[in-house]
Amino acid sequence: MLPEIPILMEQYRALLEILPEQHPEYPNMLTYYRRQEAGRKGEDSLCYYLEQAQVPSLHLLNGLRLEHPSSFQLDWLVLGLGFRAIFEVKSHTGEIYFDAKSHQLTRTIAGVTEGFDDPLLQVDRQYAKMRTFLSDHVIYQLPTYRFVVFVNRNVILRLHDYPEYKRVLTAQQVPSILEALAEQHPPVISEEANQAIAHFLVNNHRERMASILEKHHILWDDLIKGVPCPNCSRRSMNRTRMRWQCEYCDTRSTDAHLPVLYYLALLTGNQLTKRLVQSFLQIESGEATRKLITRAGYVKFGVKKGVYYSHPYILAATKNESGHKSQKSGHKTIESGHKIYKSGHEI
C-alpha cells in the first residue's frame, strides 16, 4: 500500500503537535517537516505532466519504496508496455550549472553558490537496485530510462557542458519524452501483465518509519501530555462518564483521544503500550485505557508484559504484504488511460 502521506512526514507532523514550541529542537523539527512537505509538493506537481502524455496503458507509481536488496525509493516510476522510466524530482530554484572541469553540479541563488550530488548518479543507483529486485522476482525487464526533473518554474538550467544533459529535464518536457519513448518502444508485454507488475510492486511497497525521537534526542517527558479539545484546542480535557469534557468551552467529545493515540503510534514505531497511552491521556484507569485503545481499532500483539497495540493503517503501510491479496480492486481509469498509484489510491 502506498500511503496518502509518507509515514515519515506524518511522524514529524505528529511530533510538532505535541512538542512544546519552546523546546530547543522545535525549529529544527519544523524545518524537517517543511522540507519533506516541499519534496512531496514537487512530486505532486509532476503528476500533472505525467498525465498529459498521450501514451496508452501507462501505470504511474509515486514514492514506491522497496527493501530488496537494500532500501530504495523512486519519486515516480512509469510502467509502459514497451519501456519504463524513473523520474527523480528536484524542487531547486536558482541557477543550476554544470562545471565540466570539476564534474560537479552547482546551484547559485542570491549570489550564494553551493555544490550538490549529481542527481543522475542517484537515479542510476536506484535503477540498479530496481533491476535486481525485478530479476530476483522474475519480472520481465524492459528498457528503463532514468531522468532528473526540475519541477520548479524558477529554475534556470545551464547544463550544455553536462555529458548527460538530455536526461535532465524540466517538467514541461516530460509528456513529449514519454510519447517519444512509447514510439521508440512498441508494446512487448500485455496490459494485464503490466497491471499485475504494478500491483506486485505496490504490494511490496514498504513505508519508512524512523525513530525520530531518538534521532533528535527528544525525550517522552519533553512532550505535551493530555487530550486537546477538538473545539478550542486547549488542554487537557477531563474524562467523565465515558466522555471527554472541556472545562474551557464545555465541549463534549467521545473521540477526542483518537488524534493523541495516532501521534503516539507514529512516534513509538507503531507499538503503543497501555502505560504510555495512559500517561498521555491522563486517565486513572488502566482498564479504561485498554478499552479506549482496542475500541479505536488498534491491533493487539504480544502477551502479558510484552503487549503492544498497532494502528492498522500504519501496519499496512509498513509491513510487507506480498503473499496477501491486494487490498485494492476495481480501478478507475482516468481519461488518458493511465493508472496512477499515488497517495495510496488508484485515481
Ligand SMILES: [Zn+2]
Ligand atoms: Zn474547548
